[in-house]
Amino acid sequence: MPGVSSRTGLSDTIAAIATAPGSAGVGIVRVSGPGALAVADGLFQGRRAPSRTSGGRFLFGSFLDEAGEVLDEGLCLVFRGPHSYTGEDVAEFQTHGSPAVLGRALEAALRLGARPARPGEFTLRAYLHGRLDLTQAEAVLNLVQAQTDAARRQATLGLSGALRERVGNVTRQVTRTLAALQALLDYPEEGVPEEDRAEPLAQAEHDLTELLRSAHAGQVATRGARLALIGRPNAGKSSLLNALLGYERSIVTPLPGTTRDYLEAGLELAGVPVTLVDTAGIRETGDQIEAAGVRQAVALAGAADLVLVLEDGSLPREDLGAEVPPAGRVLKVRTKADLPAAWHDPEAIAVSAVTGQGLSELRAAVEAALLGDAARGEAWLTTERQADAARRALGHIQAARDLPDDLAGYELEEALRALAELTGQDVQEDVVDAVFRNFCVGK
């Protein structure tokens, strides 16, 4: 079991509203910890006292405040540790979903001895009780925040333990190599066969490389991507943005320099939440406002996950006159493909905002650039924390490969440490705190 942090002692009973703020059909107050069933007995009155009910049951009855006034009627769910989400005794109160009812029910739970839960504290407890590893806890966070199907799919996979398993396979191979090296040190005359030393290590390196290939896609699928459209004035940036969106979001005129301030619009592409950013046309200008817009355009391109560099296909090509981001983050686009082409470039995708020509090709190219060749259907690395630990593990494995047997062991132990950090088996308290800080209260 991971070390229990002093600030997050497990002897408290915690309570929070688990459902979103605002009115809804049903709302939930959740209580977890050693006193959860006592809180339930004080707050809920039904045919039977919650503390006298076996786990996995629900009761119908009334919620009462300390004066005995009925706050609402609803359900009380009883879970007995370790058979609950957190692994502790849990009571859930399912009320009518009004902020007034939920507020009073929470207040009553606090009066009965619970304290307000911190962000992510229910899931933190599930982790501390070994019911989830850190990759699964991060998947819960991603699942709660998922806005698109790609995000949901990755989070569900992670929650199922699929990522933990991929990491576990690597750990097993490294452990096997380490055991072989140990045997060699203990019985040097026997020697270690290749299949015990080099092969598992090569397999670990291969699996980890494959896993790291998914890191970009995993983060893009989870938190979305920013896509900046840049180019010279009149290149057709605003028109293309509108065409991709399917509505007139950005002003289009025949005058160069129409877009000055940047604007953003969201859409979903291959299940990925994408923010399109329209920018001012890049050119030398004496107009202070426009010049500020141009500087902004260059900065926005620098900060985007992917940049579409648009060039008017009906006019002779001219240099953009600005720093373009590195090739891996750029797609070249030849616009106005409905007009006679003034130039050709096999690398540029030809599109027309007027006829819609080339738009599906462009979408496919964007999808490929964002998700790359990460294996579909597999669990991906979805956070920078995970990617960082995986990178360090790979570095140590690669270092071990090229070292003599007696020195390789140290690197492999470091690799195991990084892998244990990835899954949260061996991790600093501040790293755990950072993961759970991002949760909402009630999760």
Ligand SMILES: Nc1nc2c(c(=O)[nH]1)N(C=O)[C@@H](CNc1ccc(C(=O)N[C@@H](CCC(=O)O)C(=O)O)cc1)CN2
């Ligand atoms: N009302 C409600 N809905 C919810 C949750 C919840 O806590 N409450 N969840 C949470 O946020 C998610 C479900 N996660 C859960 C995971 C495990 C257990 C649980 O009690 N597991 C026990 C018993 C299993 C069984 O009866 O078969 C166990 O694993 O031992 C409950 C919820 C989504 N929906």
Ligand SMILES: Nc1nc2c(ncn2[C@@H]2O[C@H](COP(=O)(O)OP(=O)(O)OP(=O)(O)O)[C@@H](O)[C@H]2O)c(=O)[nH]1
């Ligand atoms: N024929 C044709 N004209 C287009 C196409 N796309 C844009 N245009 C025209 O090109 C002109 C400029 O289009 P915009 O979309 O405003 O260009 P922009 O790059 O946003 O320009 P600035 O905001 O000034 O930087 C307008 O007159 C559009 O109608 C296209 O695909 N085909």
Ligand SMILES: [Mg+2]
């Ligand atoms: Mg524009």
